[in-house]
Amino acid sequence: xxxxxxxxxxxxxxxxxxxxxxxxxxxxxxxxxxxxxxxxxxxxxxxxxxxxxxxxxxxxxxxxxxxxxxxxxxxxxxxxxxxxxxxxxxxxxxxxxxxxxxxxxxxxxxxxxxxxxxxxxxxxxxxxxxxxxxxxxxxxxxxxxxxxxxxxxxxxxxxxxxxxxxxxxxxxxxxxxxxxxxxxxxxxxxxxxxxxxxxxxxxxxxxxxxxxxxxxxxxxxxxxxxxxxxxxxxxxxxxxxxxxxxxxxxxxxxxxxxxxxxxxxxxxxxxxxxxxxxxxxxxxxxxxxxxxxxxxxxxxxxxxxxxxxxxxxxxxxxx
Numbered sequence: 001x002x003x004x005x006x007x008x009x010x011x012x013x014x015x016x017x018x019x020x021x022x023x024x025x026x027x028x029x030x031x032x033x034x035x036x037x038x039x040x041x042x043x044x045x046x047x048x049x050x051x052x053x054x055x056x057x058x059x060x061x062x063x064x065x066x067x068x069x070x071x072x073x074x075x076x077x078x079x080x081x082x083x084x085x086x087x088x089x090x091x092x093x094x095x096x097x098x099x100x101x102x103x104x105x106x107x108x109x110x111x112x113x114x115x116x117x118x119x120x121x122x123x124x125x126x127x128x129x130x131x132x133x134x135x136x137x138x139x140x141x142x143x144x145x146x147x148x149x150x151x152x153x154x155x156x157x158x159x160x161x162x163x164x165x166x167x168x169x170x171x172x173x174x175x176x177x178x179x180x181x182x183x184x185x186x187x188x189x190x191x192x193x194x195x196x197x198x199x200x201x202x203x204x205x206x207x208x209x210x211x212x213x214x215x216x217x218x219x220x221x222x223x224x225x226x227x228x229x230x231x232x233x234x235x236x237x238x239x240x241x242x243x244x245x246x247x248x249x250x251x252x253x254x255x256x257x258x259x260x261x262x263x264x265x266x267x268x269x270x271x272x273x274x275x276x277x278x279x280x281x282x283x284x285x286x287x288x289x290x291x292x293x294x295x296x297x298x299x300x301x302x303x304x305x306x307x308x309x310x311x312x313x314x315x316x317x318x319x
Contacts, residue, residue: 175244
């Protein structure tokens with residue numbers, strides 16, 4: 001058997017996890033399949049790579065040698081792939097906008113503004129719930145610009161490789177059905193919603209932990225949280241099954257209202273990113289201008305947010 005990169009990733013996963021059981025779970029494999037693969041790898045390399053017993057798996061001297069080389073080879077091969085993709089893409093000098101985004105309120109408006117400003121330039125989009133997935137495509141040169149969001153003051157992904165600029169900062173609002181007893185309130189203390197079920201969209205990052213922590217500070221634990229797509233969140237709120245968490249720029253929607261949470265216990269930063277070595281980097285300032293204009297338009301369409309922003313100038317788009 002010839003040794004392949006995937007075999008090195010397997011060896012590294014076993015060493016990182018400390019056991020075949022945990023490594024199999026991390027790799028999405030059945031443990032017997034991972035054990036068989038490890039035996040084939042060890043046969044190809046001439047000896048056992050791990051000492052295994054009931055306490056876990058520890059690298060042998062041969063295993064340490066292989067791991068030492070794997071820690072050099074794997075990052076180098078990933079960098080080679082990303083550099084090659086960026087180099088290949090740099091030959092295409094046709095003006096274009098390959099946009100990536102997590103699911104949010106700004107992508108459609110940004111596409112519209114770019115298509116109007118540059119009618120001859122093709123615009124394509126790629127969306128994912130995962131900020132990490134979008135930023136990986138951006139780093140690999142498969143996207144030109146990316147719209148993502150991060151919770152509060154969390155660091156953006158791959159911040160040493162990519163350039164991120166703030167489009168706007170939202171407080172997190174609550175979505176209520178129109179007939180909810182609190183729907184007429186200007187602001188709602190989080191504690192007054194302690195008896196409610198909740199719904200929001202999924203994603204990676206720390207938002208779920210930040211929401212749980214905010215509830216704990218308000219003196220309660222959420223009864224339940226339905227993580228689902230935006231349309232299902234809206235439906236659950238409209239029928240009174242849950243109240244929803246949303247960005248303040250959430251567009252006006254029949255059957256529900258959005259209201260600020262008192263004291264803004266949660267916030268969300270909209271970011272636009274690009275790779276500094278990409279041919280698209282020269283257009284980054286213009287794309288950022290369009291993204292901020294789209295954000296301001298979205299904020300202006302929400303009557304509740306427009307009034308709230310006037311009293312809370314640290315939120316919204318940068319001047």
